[in-house]
Amino acid sequence: MGASTAVQWWDEWQLRVLVLGSLGVQFFLAFFSRSRKSRIPDWFRFSIWLSFLGSDALAIYALATLFNLQKRSLAEDDGRGLEVLWAPVLLMHLGGQAAITAYNIEDNELWKRHIVTAVSQITVAVYVFCKSWPSSADKRLLAAAVLLFIPGAAKCFEKPLSLMRSSLTSLSASISLIRRTTAPSDREEELEAFVQEARAAILLKDHEKTDPEKANYLPRKLFLDYADNYSFRLTRMKCFCLLDDKEADEALTYALGNIFDYLYTKATDCSKRFDRLPKNCLIWTFVLSMTLPIVSIGLVHKSLTKAYTYSDVNITFVLLYGTLLLEFISGFGLRDFAGKWPAMVAQHNLIGSFARDKRRRKLTSFGRRKESCSSSKEITKLVRQHAEDGWKEFITDSQSYREFNSTRGQWTLERKGCTDLNLAWVLQKPFDESIICWHVATDFCFYHTRTSLDHECARRCREISNYMVHLLHTNHEMLLPGSRKGLLKIAYDELDTILIFHEKSLGEEKLAQKVIGILKSTQGQGIIRVAWMLAESLTSLGDENKMWEVIQGVWVEMLCFSAGRCRGYLHAKSLGTGGEYLSYVWLLLANTGMETFSQKLQRTQTLLSSKQRKHLENQGEGGLTQSTSQAMDLPTKEGNFGSSSASQDEVTAAEFNEFFVEIHVVE
Template sequence: MRLSSSVEWWDESKLRVLVLSSLSLQYFLAVFAFGRRFSVPSWYRLLIWLSYLGSDALAIYALATLFNRRNNQQCNSAPGSRDIEVLWAPILLIHLGGQPFITAYNVEDNELWSRHIVTTISQVTVAVYVFWKSWSSSAEKSLLAAAVLLFILGSAKCVEKILAFKGASFNSLASHSEPAQSKRTTTRDREKELEEYVQQARDSIKASHPPLVDDSMEQLILPDKLFVDSAYPYSDRVTSLKFFFLLDDQTAYWSLKRGVSIVFNLLYTKYESTYTMLKGSMLCSICTWEITVVVSIVSISLFHYSHKNAYSRSDIVVSFVLLYGTFLLDIISTLTLLSMTGSVVKQTSDIVAQHSLIEFCVNSGICRFMKPCHSSQKPCHYSEDISSLIRRYVLRGWKEFITDAESYRKFNDVRGQWTLERKQCDERLGWSLERPFDESVLLWHIATDFCFHQKDTPRSNQCANRCREISNYMMHLLFVNPEMLMAGSRRNLFRTACDQLNEILACDAYSNKTELTQKLIDKLKSKEGSKETFIHDAWQLAEGLMDIHDETNMWEVIQGVWLEMLCFSASRCRGYLHAKSLGAGVEYLTFVWLLLAYAGMETLPERLQRTYMTRLSQEKKQQLENRGEETRKEPSSQNQAIEQVLKEEGNVADPASSEVIGLHSQEETVTAASASNDEGTAPVLDEIIVVVH
């Protein structure tokens, strides 16, 4: 008996529960979805994700329930209640239009905008069909007018959502970039443009100006093109660089937060139309807000003046809650939007994620199968200090290292070599930077911890603290986001090093990180179990660092190498990965990447599209011809002959040239053999020397 009464109550109240639950989810998203741009607990992000998916599913289920109720001839509700229930259909359509702060949960959602068109058409069609089939001819005209107005509002919101998806897709963002120049340019022309850019940038940096205030942030380039891997014109970059280095450290950091916040809004919210030139989306947003205010007020007024005596009290209460609740929801969203405009620099996280190999091993003694998505350390909150160090490092590079296009490219390719050369440590420590980048990061991470504990460095040492924070962040990237650290980075290096560490320690007991590190150092000093492992290589690196007698100088070396590695990693991460990370709480690497762009460094598209010169000068060609006979007789001396010619021209500057030389040797041998077999054949091109620019 009790079960049957419960089923009867659910059949009667199911639709009311569904529509009120749909409204509740919309309020939850409007209030809490804004926080997902920060570093929040995983359970918070899970709730946002479930609400984002469930809001559409719940509204569609409510529409289906409304459609099925029209066939129920034994409804226990008061006469005419079905008419007022049909008024809820356009309100559910408004809910399907979503909230302005969470149009997309993942960046991939924007790429499916064409699928959303089909989904939206089907949703609107179902809502209209339900309304048409369920509305009785005896219903009040005022309710009909209110329903029509709400249908207009719901349809406009659904169209606005589609435009937001389309406008934030990568193809749309790329298509709104400046049109490509049709002017034919040669490699020398582009090289000349780069030389001019470098000189203009150096001149603007050398010019002394007082620090500027917040207004100068408007002179910085909007970073939307960077996230689709598009390069900005040199003129815009010179202007941005000039103003960026005139800002004080705090304002410069705020400009980074502002840029990241703008792109987050562009990709994941309807707020993007404020910053882009997508006129359709902007016009739709303005019209939708005006329609919302007018239609909501008119609809509420029409419902107030309708004859509500024919309807059940429960349905009347639910209708008022839906009408006023939906109207208030739009007001809350509008006020939040206005408050965002004035506090855009406060909308991103200031934390730097941390992950330590040694501390992970300590924790894995308690929980062996620790999930890789969890950091073993609390994040630090010194992103502004680290950003200031990077800014000063780049500024020093412009003043002391970069003099022309070649040195400009070389500066963008260093990952610790410049610091070692300046500190005269390259002979002792340079080997650690010749390994694959992910291995170099691992070695320097472990060596940094060794130096900190072996030297008994006080925690008040700010330089040492920044070194460890950057070190732990780079290890976080290797373990959690290896694709952002560097293409091809191997996450299993972390686990391999951890297994090697446990093997060295054997069954020794330890209770904390300091004790583990000290036991490990003692075993490494005693050469116990000595063999080639990451741990032993890291200890060799740490010994080389500790041979620097001045501890302050040692930490300056470590800090310089970590800054170069951090910049090296950021500049080689695709814009798509930076955009994807914004939806998960913003990686600090994105701040570094944006800082390098503002500071005029080489972008990833420029690095990938470096041109190659394949033409030989007449003088060099003559030199090669004079030595051609000798090199044909002695093919083994081919490389030395060509290398000598190139050295005389001053063009052998990097390993890429040596690789090309080796290729020439093979091609020349084949050409000589072919000529000896068939002397009557036409002459062929003996050599093409490729010089990278």
């Protein structure tokens, strides 16, 4: 009896529940969808994703239910004819909210599918309306329905139009590209001229103060891995280098926030010619969605009679007023609801993760992250200072410019006079392995020297260290193409093996001290052992402040090395899931004139001449050492800056063979 009653109730209220549910989901998306720009809990992000998928499903299901109800004989005249008026409102819901058109960047490529959906659902809605509308109904109610169909249809097509505009295919087609026809030597001259002018801009800063607004632009080409010409890069650099830290932070925040809006919402940039059509369509759709429902509400108020059920009347007004409020919120209310781009740096610590695992006896805790830290502004200052120091102290020509953009700690070791400590060999390891070694070594130095928690330099070192390991753990493709996430598990297992006969349920500090004590008294090999050897070399400097300055410099170089080798597409993709601080660093480096991924791929590669190849063959299979490089007169500096990343760059270039790289053979 209870089941049959429930089925009967569902048959009676099914459509009403669906339309009210659709309205509720739209309100949830209007209020909270922009918060995905920030680092939010996984359950909250999942609820936004579920609501985004469910919003279309609910609206389509409600229209299908309405379509089935039209089969009911009009002769019954059960007072539910008002339900047909809900069809255009459901079309408006199907158009979605301005704050979220795509959840993932791949959704933008599905705009053709959304056009088909829009056409089919509009057809269904019009069919249901024409078949079900009683001829005896009030003409004012008919006029209200027709007025609602106009913004309903417009919003249905607004969503695929926004997706089409934000798709990478359309974005690539909209950017004017000039085919390179200059010879490699001419491009070298262009680069040399750029380096000299950029260096002068940093050293002299004799150009006029630039309006900070001019630094606010949408770096579409960077996100598409297209290289800007040198004149534009120089102009952008001159604008940016005169900004103070606060203005620079606002400029970078503006760029990232607006790229997010451009890719994942209905926002457009009307300053761009190819955005004017979508912008005009959005404006007209908004005007229609605000004005016509108001007129329709007035007509409905005047035309309703007692022939309609009380529940249908109330639901109709809830739908009309609620949808009108949604349009107001979309247009005015919550554009800046999520605030500025979040200044958070994600954290993941290997030893800390191991300690939590052993205390809780849960293997799953290995995947748990530390709380993010809010030190991005301080780290940004270090990165910006590193770039400026490079222009002032290292970069003198195009060759040194390329070398500087390939360093990942070697320059710091030379500046601090640490080349005789045998530290560079760890930097010659594959980048992902080097990250883990320096990460564990940083923790060993911190706990072995019992550094104070208030030591600012040490704290920054650990924050950058934890962030780089976070990238390897959760976003290894952004760290560097080909990075091996499994190395973290190997290092984790090594810790477990080292402590196999010892107490493991300790806090992070005591656990690190225990591991250090064991490593001191035993012999072995592996990542953790290499990290301890590195830590011993660093602590042998004697001066604690100098030790942390060296570690900080190495980590800043590694951070810049990683940012300069990450595809723009991956930066754009990460914005949809809260973003990565690496994107912030990447954009900062681009604005300070450093090489980005696209520029590395487009630059001329240099092959060995026959004389150099013969000399290399005579060295046997030992590889290209520093002495060999100097003997062959290859471009290098003390510490062998360029060679450590050469193989990484070649692999990266090979993976993306759609870019054309000219080969220039040294005579």
